[in-house]
Amino acid sequence: MTETRAATLVAPGTVERGAVHWWHEYRVMVRWHLASLRMWLVTLTIVQLMAGVGFVLGISLFFAHIPTTAALFVSTGVPVINLLTVGMILGPQLVADQRSNGSYEYLRSMPVSRSVAGAAWYTVCLLGGVPAAVVALGVAQLRYGLALHVSPMIVPAVLLTSFTGTMLGYALGHAIASPMATRMVTQLLVFVVFGFAPVLYPISQMPRWLGALNWWLPFRHMAVVTRAALTSGGHAGVLSAYVVLVLWAIVCAALAGRALGRRP
Amino acid sequence: MTDLPPQPVPTAPFQAATDDWTFRVEELTKRFGAVVANDTIALRVEPGEVYGLLGPNGAGKSTLVKQTIGLLKPTSGRITLGPFDLVADPDAARQLCSYLPQVPMPIESFHVTEAIELAGRIRGGSAKDVSARAASLIDALDLGEWRNALGQGLSGGVRRLVGFCMAIVRPGRVVILDEPTNDVDPLRRRLLWEEVRALGAHGCAVLLVTHNVLEAEKSVDRLAVIHKGRLVAEGTPSSMKAADRSQLRLQLMLTPGMPTPELPRWAGPPVRVGNNLVATIAETDAATAIAWAAEQTSVGVAEEYALAAMTLEDAYIRLTSHMSNDEDDEGD
Numbered sequence: 001m002t003e004t005r006a007a008t009l010v011a012p013g014t015v016e017r018g019a020v021h022w023w024h025e026y027r028v029m030v031r032w033h034l035a036s037l038r039m040w041l042v043t044l045t046i047v048q049l050m051a052g053v054g055f056v057l058g059i060s061l062f063f064a065h066i067p068t069t070a071a072l073f074v075s076t077g078v079p080v081i082n083l084l085t086v087g088m089i090l091g092p093q094l095v096a097d098q099r100s101n102g103s104y105e106y107l108r109s110m111p112v113s114r115s116v117a118g119a120a121w122y123t124v125c126l127l128g129g130v131p132a133a134v135v136a137l138g139v140a141q142l143r144y145g146l147a148l149h150v151s152p153m154i155v156p157a158v159l160l161t162s163f164t165g166t167m168l169g170y171a172l173g174h175a176i177a178s179p180m181a182t183r184m185v186t187q188l189l190v191f192v193v194f195g196f197a198p199v200l201y202p203i204s205q206m207p208r209w210l211g212a213l214n215w216w217l218p219f220r221h222m223a224v225v226t227r228a229a230l231t232s233g234g235h236a237g238v239l240s241a242y243v244v245l246v247l248w249a250i251v252c253a254a255l256a257g258r259a260l261g262r263r264p
Numbered sequence: 265m266t267d268l269p270p271q272p273v274p275t276a277p278f279q280a281a282t283d284d285w286t287f288r289v290e291e292l293t294k295r296f297g298a299v300v301a302n303d304t305i306a307l308r309v310e311p312g313e314v315y316g317l318l319g320p321n322g323a324g325k326s327t328l329v330k331q332t333i334g335l336l337k338p339t340s341g342r343i344t345l346g347p348f349d350l351v352a353d354p355d356a357a358r359q360l361c362s363y364l365p366q367v368p369m370p371i372e373s374f375h376v377t378e379a380i381e382l383a384g385r386i387r388g389g390s391a392k393d394v395s396a397r398a399a400s401l402i403d404a405l406d407l408g409e410w411r412n413a414l415g416q417g418l419s420g421g422v423r424r425l426v427g428f429c430m431a432i433v434r435p436g437r438v439v440i441l442d443e444p445t446n447d448v449d450p451l452r453r454r455l456l457w458e459e460v461r462a463l464g465a466h467g468c469a470v471l472l473v474t475h476n477v478l479e480a481e482k483s484v485d486r487l488a489v490i491h492k493g494r495l496v497a498e499g500t501p502s503s504m505k506a507a508d509r510s511q512l513r514l515q516l517m518l519t520p521g522m523p524t525p526e527l528p529r530w531a532g533p534p535v536r537v538g539n540n541l542v543a544t545i546a547e548t549d550a551a552t553a554i555a556w557a558a559e560q561t562s563v564g565v566a567e568e569y570a571l572a573a574m575t576l577e578d579a580y581i582r583l584t585s586h587m588s589n590d591e592d593d594e595g596d
Contacts, residue, residue, distance in 0.1 A: 009397065009435070009462065010389065010397075010434065011434070011466070011467065011468055012437065014282075015348065015353075015355065015360065021388075024388075025386065028382065028385045029386065031382060031385075035374050035379075035382065036374065038373040038374075039372070039373045040373075098370065101368075102368070103365075103367065103368070103370035105330070105335060105365055106365045106367070108335055109334075109358055109361075109363045110358065110387075111387055111388065112386060261354075263335060263337035263354065264337070
């Protein structure tokens with residue numbers, strides 16, 4: 001036993017840094033997150049699918065004959081909801097749970113840099129959001145016969161939408177010390193995104209002041225860039241939407257990094 | 265799994281960037297508003313040492329640990345590990361210090377071997393190294409029957425041992441263990457302590473945070489007692505007991521319902537917890553004390569008595585002023 005122990009007991013000789021170390025840590029942290037969510041992945045995927053498909057099909061119940069524009073708006077807005085749900089809603093709630101059960105400090109004591117921690121979690125959120133978004137779009141296509149036109153710009157649109165939502169959730173989860181407060185804030189975000197952000201319906205249907213307010217929030221812009229990448233025709237305001245979204249992404253990532261590295 | 269032979273502190277297994285792996289805490293102060301959680305604490309742990317950190321709840325032990333692993337920032341003072349400044353470089357702190365928290369590890373969804381191996385991989389170990397080390401630890405701690413079990417079905421003690429493996433599968437230069445034996449059965453406790461000693465033998469500094477004074481007495485090379493944020497004593501378990509060397513511990517198990525008997529003048533202030541009455545006496549009064557205690561049992565005041573050498577726990581209680589507090593409580 002002593003020989004085995006001597007052969008396998010190795011402590012670090014120095015502090016590892018650099019790109020190779022970053023890549024190693026990133027891959028292991030993605031595995032850690034996927035393993036830690038193992039028991040919930042199936043449930044999470046089902047809930048995500050139900051939410052996406054439910055929105056797509058449910059909206060037709062409001063109309064005797066659903067207008068094509070309404071079907072198109074909802075169908076191209078649902079992927080945004082799918083992408084946001086994991087990172088912006090589930091993410092901070094998981095952190096709140098970690099704070100409640102005491103595991104938060106162990107997880108923070110893991111020797112991974114903030115950028116690794118954020119990138120690994122972003123990857124997991126992307127993996128959790130994209131399949132349901134794709135299925136929801138497929139169901140929409142079958143149900144409404146939509147004239148979807150998927151352009152390569154769907155890649156940056158999805159990546160940026162998921163990244164901004166995930167970093168926003170990540171920053172909230174790590175910045176708010178009280179688990180109860182985190183849960184309340186995420187509930188508020190659900191309320192805002194579903195009810196008061198022009199994601200599933202046009203901004204023209206909102207009061208003017210609420211539309212103006214939404215110009216400063218990221219959700220409308222997520223819908224604009226995603227919808228533009230899924231449909232053909234003129235897409236006014238896409239460039240400005242990307243600009244605002246990139247700014248939100250940068251600010252949210254900075255806030256998340258700051259919250260994660262905070263040492264009171 | 266036999267007792268480890270004494271081993272020199274080797275340097276061969278490590279491809280070390282430095283020879284200096286001494287853990288130093290210098291004049292460390294941490295304030296939370298008006299509360300001083302750590303007050304100018306200074307200590308030093310050499311590679312290979314198992315160092316106990318003892319103190320009552322709220323003494324400031326956790327605050328010291330959290331500053332070491334980069335979760336809190338000191339108000340003033342330094343924490344270094346050889347040439348590495350752990351306060352200025354929290355990334356280095358997390359890589360060079362491994363940590364077993366007091367709360368259960370978050371491994372509900374993990375298989376036991378997987379959790380240990382992933383923890384080792386995150387700590388920078390190669391797949392081959394951590395796989396071999398995880399297998400070695402599982403065998404050494406007699407966890408084989410749970411090798412492929414899911415964390416959610418494990419008992420508290422097994423889960424604790426898995427957490428211990430996760431903390432030491434790829435140990436830091438400083439290994440911080442917060443109550444590692446909580447919920448662990450007596451047999452596996454012994455196995456766990458063997459692994460702790462092995463860490464020391466291979467040059468890791470082990471910081472053992474505990475309330476279990478009797479266990480610490482048998483396990484640590486040196487220890488510090490922290491009380492109200494200050495380091496009030498430091499030394500070997502034997503040196504801690506030196507002040508009590510000429511004294512003995514008289515223990516009376518009182519008959520339920522009986523009042524505390526008045527102790528003769530040769531006895532120190534008594535402490536009564538439930539029906540258990542303890543007082544210190546001078547070694548020279550041993551014969552008198554036995555006669556007195558025997559009389560108490562014969563008249564029915566006490567059911568039994570014991571006279572024993574002072575323990576580290578007695579020294580600990582003296583240092584943390586619990587004796588006087590308890591005395592006050594009991595006197596009320």
